[in-house]
Amino acid sequence: MANREQGEATSLYYSSMIAIGVQQVQMADLITERRRRRRRYMENLIRTTYMLLHFAILPPQGSRRAVWMKSRNKVFWERDVLTLFDDEDWKANFRMTRRSFHKLCGLMEGVMKPAEVTVRALIPLEMRVAMVLYKLASCAEYRVVANQFGVHRSTVKKMVYQFCNGMVTSALGHFIVVPTTEVAIGIATRFEQKFNIPQIIGCIDGTHIPILPPSDGYKDFVNRKGWPSYVLQGVVDDMYRFWSISCKMPGCAHGANVLRQSTLFSQAHLLPKEPREINGISIGHFLLGDPAYPLMDWIMKGFTHSPNITPEQESFNVYLSSARTTVEIAFGRLKSRWRVLMKRSDFHYSFAPKVIATCCALHNFCENEKEVGNPNWSVEAATFATNLPQPGGRANNHGDNTNGQRIRVALTEYMSANFPLRRPYL
16 A cells, blocks of 8 residues: 555656656747847847948938038138228228227127137137127128128127127126216206207107017017117217117107106116206206107206297207207217118017117217218118108107296296297208
8 A cells, every 4th residue: 555655656756847847848948939039139130220320321422421610711800800901991890990999809808708618719809899890880690790700600699699798787887877977067068068058968869779579569569660679768968979778668669658667767866967047947957858758857858839839939949959969960870880770680689679788888989989980871871761760759748847847948038048049940
C-alpha cells in the first residue's frame, strides 16, 4: 500500500516538472519573438531616419543654403556719412549738423550705448542714433532704413523703440521744461517787445498727428476731417520752443477736453504768475489760445466775431492773432523737420505718443542749437499737409469765467490806449 502511494507521488512530481518546463520554453520563445520584432523596428527606424537626413542635407537644385547672419552693405554709413557728408548733407538726412549730432549722442549715451558683450558685431552709438533720426526725418519704412544702413529691419525697430522710450523716461525733462519765474519774465518781456501785449508766457494750440489706428475703437481716433489721429497740444514760447506738451487724446477729442485731460491744466496753479497791475487790475502771466479754449485768468483768447464787436475789441483780436502765429510757426517747423509726423507711419498706435513727444524734444534741441531749417522742408511739409488737412477749431464759450473776462477787458483798454487800432486783413 505504501509503495503504491509513493509511486503516485513520484508520477505527480514528474508531471508537474514537465508542465513547468513546457511553460518555460513557451516563455522563452515569446521573449525571443519580442526581441526579434523590436530589432526589426529599430532597424526600420534607423533606415528611415538616415534617408530623411540624407535628403534634408542635400539642398534642392538651384537654391542656396540659408546662413545664420547675412552679410549686409554699410557703404552709406561707413563711407558716405562718416567721410563724405558735409553739414548740409547731415542736415538733409538727420536734420542737424555733425556738431549737434555728436552732442545729441552724448546726451543719449546712457540710453543707447551698446552692450559690452554681444554675439554679433556691435552697432556703434552714433550709428544707432543716426538710424533713429533718419527714420523720424524721412518717415521711411523700417525696411528702407534697414537697407540704407545695412542692418535688419528688426534692428532699426529696436533702436527706434529704445531711443523714444529713453527720451520719454529719462531725457524729456532736459528738453521740455516749464519755465521758472525768472525765465517766464524774460519770455513775457520778449513777447511784449514783439507784439505789444504784456504778460504772455506762451501760446497754446493743438494739431492732429496721423496714426495707424486699432481695428477696435477705430472711430474714437477719427477726427472731423475723417482721418485717424492723435491730438498734440503744445505750449510754445517766443523762441518757438515747446515748454509743455500733451499727446494722449484721440482725434475725436475737442481742444477744450484735451486741455482738461493734460498735466498743464491740473498743475496750472503752479505756473509762474508775477502779477502786474494794468488799468487797475492785477494780471498774472497767461497763455494765448484760440476760440476752442476756455477764457480763464491764465488763458486769454479773442472776442467772438459778431456785428456788435467794437473797433477796440477787433483790434485786440488782431494783436492777439499776430502773437499766436508763434505756435503756428513752431508746429510748422516741428513737422517740416520730422516728417514722420506728417504721414501714417508704421508705428503701433500705442507707441505713437512717445514718437510725437520725442519729435517735440528733438525740435527743442535743434532750436537751442540754432539749427536753421531748410526752406524746402516747409514746401514739402505743405504738400503733405494737403493730403491730410487739419480739422478747424470749434469755438467754446462754456468754460469762460468772470475773472478772465475782466482781464481781457483791461487788456483791451490798455492796448487801445497805448497802441494804434488795427483791423483784420480781408
